Structures are given as C-alpha cells and as structure tokens.
Amino acid sequence: MQLVEHNSAQAFLDFLRPSSERWWNPVTGRQSHVFRGHADASWKLQPKGWRPFGANPEVEALYRAVRWSLTGSKTAGEVTHSDMARLWRFTLAEAAIQFASLGRSVGLEIPWQVENSLIASPRQDVPFIDLSLLALAQHHGVPTQLLDWSDDPLTSAFFAVDDPELPTDLCVWALEIEKVPSGKTTNYRLKMAPNIGNANIRAQSGLFLAFDQGPHLDTLFDGQWPSFESEELLSAALIQVRLPASERPTLHELLLRENRSKAHLMPSWDNVAETVRIEWATGLLWGSSQ
Secondary structure, three states: OEEEEOOOHHHHHHHHOOOOHHHEOOOOOOEOEEEEEEOOOOOOOOOHHHOOHHHOHHHHHHHHHHHHHHHOOOOHHHOOHHHHHHHHHHHHHHHHHHHHHHHHHOOOOOOOOOOOOOOOOOOOOOOOOOHHHHHHHHHOOOOOOEEEEEOOHHHHHHHHHOOOOOOOOEEEEEEEHHHOOOOOOOOEEEEOOOOOOOHHHHHOOEEEEEEOOOOOHHHHOOOOOOOHHHOHHHHOOEEEEEEOHHHHHHHHHHHHHOOOOHHHHOOOHHHHHHHHHHHHHHOOOOOOOO
C-alpha cells in the first residue's frame, strides 16, 4: 500500500483532482482508479456487515436468531469458524430480506424478487440477493458485505470531511481497478451497482467492492472477517491519501465550491436546506454560476 500525506487542504484537493493523469490509463484512455473517503484515517477497509460483533450489535442480534433457526440446539461452543462464516453470510442475506419485505409491506416499490425469511423458512444454501437490493439496503444503513466506492475522488473527499469539526485525520483511498484480481479463483470482485431505484448511487458515481462467494471464502474467517487492505493482492492496488484534522474546515469549504455537498450527492429538500445554510455561514452565496 502506498501512503501519500498532505499538510494543506488545497494540496490534498489538487492531488485528488479527477483530471490528474495519475488516475488515468494512458493506453486505454480510461479512468484507472476508484475512490473511498474515510472520516478517520485509521479505519479499516471493511464492509459494515463484516465488522466485529462489538461494533455491530444489530448484526449480532440477528446472527443469534439465524443461528438458532439453522442449527437448533447446537451451542455457541460447538459452532466452528467455518460454521460461523456460513451463518454470518446467512445473517447478511436475512438482513436484506427483512429490509425489502418490510419496505414492500408498507407500500414501497421493490422491483426485485424477495426470498422468504431464513428464520421462518430455514434452508441449506445461502440465497442470492440482487446487487441492486443490496446497494439500496447499504445506502439506508442496513449492514451488507458491500463496500461502496466512487468514480469521483472529490465525492469521496466530501464523505471524509462531511463533519468538519471531527478531531481525526481523514483520508481518501484510491484503488487501481486493473490490479484487482478477478475470476473464479478469487474471493473478491469489483461490482458495478445498477442505478435502478437509487438516485444516490447515480449522484455519487457509485460502485461496490465485495468479497464474493468464491471457492475459499469461508477460509478467510478466523473469528472475524479480514479487511480489504490486509489482502496482499488488494493492498498492492491501494493508495491512501491523508490530511490532518486541522485542515478539515478549509477542505469542507473548498469542496462546497466544487459542488460536492449533501445537496449534490444525496439530493433531497432536507439536504438542499442544510447545504444552503452551510453556504450562508461560510459566505458561499448561491448564484447563477452554480
């Protein structure tokens, strides 16, 4: 993994600018990297659904219900790491199923097939969950095995600095797409998320990296799931670009000038109102140039 550190918000922004040659393949003429912002540079590249139980009380509660449904009287001490890995994948599938089922029951549009609850109807194989449904669940806070990225480095920088008052150093991760191994022998692949029913993905130029259900996926689990940067082949494709916490307010203002805000990236009237108030407070008054 390559580490790049900047001490000023302007230098950080200039380094990340989408037009920079460092993010493009000169042979194909295509963008070569995707990006993800972290509000705390010490955070691991790990999907919400794969974080340890202590940081995931909701997943832990659902896991226990799924475990009881699928293993019955088998005690926690009798469940092997391989069992736990499989049950964890069942749990994340169940989370998406319950999200979609409740949404449909209250009249929201769910254009995808939704499986029966695994708790109510146990089965032996982990069900396939449509990527569009997983993406929708992810964007509404439901834990999944997806880690969201963006084609736009400045969008990722916004998510890293969304709260300019945080005391933590921030970072943007850059992943060189062509260095991500793919194929039937790997456990991860870059997945493009369809935009159906998800305006946020479109606004954020979003896509997802997920550990797939490859042939050796469960062997990666040793009581907890690995982070992406801990995988040697993925680490070689990563750049971490860091900025100290003291530069947060300046970066936040610079990104507002670049039209990277909640209003632009998560369009809603609430976010428009919040962004307008922030612009008033910082002296960035809306005008015809925007």
